Amino acid sequence: METVLERPAPSATGFEKLAGRIEGRVFTEGHDNYDESRRIWNALRDRKPAAIVRPKTVQDVVQSARFARANGYLLSAKSGGHGISGGAVRDGGITIDFSRWKEIEIDAGARTARLQPGLTWGEIDAATQEYGLAIPGGKVASIGAGGSILAGGIGWLLRSHGLTIDSLRSVDVVTGDGRLIHVDGRTNPDLFWGMRGAGSYLGIATSFEFDLAPVNNVLAGIVFHPIDRAVEVLAFYREFTANAPDELTSMAALMYGPEGGKTVAIGVNWAGDLDEGEKVLAPLRAFGPPAADMIGVMPYGLLQKELAKMTPPGVNRGMKSGFLQTFDDDFIAQAADAFRTAPTPECMMLIEHHGGAARAAGNDATAYLHRDRDYNLVIDAGWKKDVLGRETYLWLASTWNRLRPMTANAAYSGYLDADDIGRGLEAFGVAGFARLRNLKAKTDPGHILASLPGLRIL
Numbered sequence: 001m002e003t004v005l006e007r008p009a010p011s012a013t014g015f016e017k018l019a020g021r022i023e024g025r026v027f028t029e030g031h032d033n034y035d036e037s038r039r040i041w042n043a044l045r046d047r048k049p050a051a052i053v054r055p056k057t058v059q060d061v062v063q064s065a066r067f068a069r070a071n072g073y074l075l076s077a078k079s080g081g082h083g084i085s086g087g088a089v090r091d092g093g094i095t096i097d098f099s100r101w102k103e104i105e106i107d108a109g110a111r112t113a114r115l116q117p118g119l120t121w122g123e124i125d126a127a128t129q130e131y132g133l134a135i136p137g138g139k140v141a142s143i144g145a146g147g148s149i150l151a152g153g154i155g156w157l158l159r160s161h162g163l164t165i166d167s168l169r170s171v172d173v174v175t176g177d178g179r180l181i182h183v184d185g186r187t188n189p190d191l192f193w194g195m196r197g198a199g200s201y202l203g204i205a206t207s208f209e210f211d212l213a214p215v216n217n218v219l220a221g222i223v224f225h226p227i228d229r230a231v232e233v234l235a236f237y238r239e240f241t242a243n244a245p246d247e248l249t250s251m252a253a254l255m256y257g258p259e260g261g262k263t264v265a266i267g268v269n270w271a272g273d274l275d276e277g278e279k280v281l282a283p284l285r286a287f288g289p290p291a292a293d294m295i296g297v298m299p300y301g302l303l304q305k306e307l308a309k310m311t312p313p314g315v316n317r318g319m320k321s322g323f324l325q326t327f328d329d330d331f332i333a334q335a336a337d338a339f340r341t342a343p344t345p346e347c348m349m350l351i352e353h354h355g356g357a358a359r360a361a362g363n364d365a366t367a368y369l370h371r372d373r374d375y376n377l378v379i380d381a382g383w384k385k386d387v388l389g390r391e392t393y394l395w396l397a398s399t400w401n402r403l404r405p406m407t408a409n410a411a412y413s414g415y416l417d418a419d420d421i422g423r424g425l426e427a428f429g430v431a432g433f434a435r436l437r438n439l440k441a442k443t444d445p446g447h448i449l450a451s452l453p454g455l456r457i458l
């Protein structure tokens with residue numbers, strides 16, 4: 001049975017006191033920077049915090065946490081602002097806006113990097129690629145480091161190099177009770193376990209240290225097929241990925257294509273010997289054949305930039321997701337049929353291929369649990385302001401109702417939406433959830449940081 005903790009009633013006065021204690025800036029509603037700072041990628045989550053802190057130093061974050069706890073405010077961090085649920089900004093809370101924290105130091109010789117949470121993966125990829133190195137980050141260049149690292153990090157190098165957290169060496173964390181601690185596998189192993197998958201529930205991350213992997217040119221891109229071949233293409237994708245080498249990370253998509261109409265697409269990233277990659281990808285490029293083949297040798301990071309262009313900010317969005325129990329013919333038929341009625345060009349259904357190197361650590365290694373799952377379903381619905389909102393949300397809900405029985409009651413926390421009530425257990429499991437609750441009692445005893453998704457333990 002969860003307990004709801006008592007917090008002091010928020011006091012509207014006192015932000016000037018906080019401003020006096022920090023080197024950075026504090027904004028409240030009416031300030032010129034307030035709206036820019038509270039805005040996030042998903043326009044549906046239009047939230048108004050009581051105050052926004054743009055910290056200059058780590059001590060500013062410490063002071064903000066102490067202030068929030070003492071004065072009864074919930075505290076959240078905004079890094080890239082790309083999270084679907086809008087957890088970065090909470091109504092009536094205090095938001096730490098890290099969007100200007102974009103330093104990255106690379107030691108190419110040691111193959112390590114130290115980076116701040118406000119960088120996007122596009123910026124990180126550009127910096128590390130200067131040295132022919134990479135961190136396995138998000139699939140879309142506009143995703144922020146902070147939120148995605150702490151959720152686990154699914155990207156185009158997942159099967160070849162693992163999740164983002166598998167390259168994480170350490171993280172500096174400000175706890176909900178205002179302490180700055182360094183967390184790594186030796187000094188704080190239990191908290192390091194939790195920060196890798198459930199980090200945003202346990203603390204505010206101010207800096208990350210990573211191992212870098214040599215990744216230079218990759219064989220990557222997308223093939224597009226006519227939508228009326230969706231069933232055949234998805235069945236081919238299942239066979240093609242069933243025994244794919246770990247160098248290949250891919251996903252299939254039912255989506256609107258660059259030309260505007262509905263299409264079925266397969267996106268790939270081969271991070272290995274390029275000649276070998278040509279051979280492995282040959283059946284994919286021959287099948288159909290595709291209506292368009294946009295696969296080629298390119299610098300790592302280019303595909304992510306293209307995907308960012310296809311998913312611009314400022315659109316209302318909802319998402320439903322879950323790892324598949326079985327990727328069988330019935331699932332394929334139902335998914336293809338459901339996409340026929342997708343009402344807007346911002347709707348898509350993705351099937352990500354997981355496993356490979358992400359599987360190696362084992363499910364217990366980190367709070368990110370589902371390393372042994374093969375396929376993840378993501379249903380994404382978007383609509384521009386007031387246009388088709390109700391219809392699109394109903395499509396999302398009905399499609400999820402239809403496909404959810406084919407999922408494994410297993411979710412990635414980074415994809416959970418604000419209305420995914422009760423799905424925290426699906427992300428972390430019963431044992432993981434209990435372990436996280438014990439950690440949270442130590443790092444956030446006032447429960448001012450995010451609750452575990454869906455379980456509303458504030």
Ligand SMILES: Cc1cc2nc3c(=O)[nH]c(=O)nc-3n(C[C@H](O)[C@H](O)[C@H](O)COP(=O)(O)OP(=O)(O)OC[C@H]3O[C@@H](n4cnc5c(N)ncnc54)[C@H](O)[C@@H]3O)c2cc1C
Nearest residue numbers: 079080081082083087088139144146147148153154200205
């Ligand atoms: C279209 C789309 C595509 C996506 N693709 C991928 C993908 O390829 N791979 C993947 O792994 N995920 C993906 N995601 C999920 C995304 O990674 C997560 O939502 C992630 O949290 C976003 O990170 P951010 O820093 O941009 O988020 P924000 O919106 O800034 O934050 C998201 C959450 O993390 C918390 N948080 C942010 N920064 C910190 C910090 N420094 N300390 C503590 N808590 C913090 C926030 O409070 C919030 O709860 C995708 C989401 C969408 C909508």
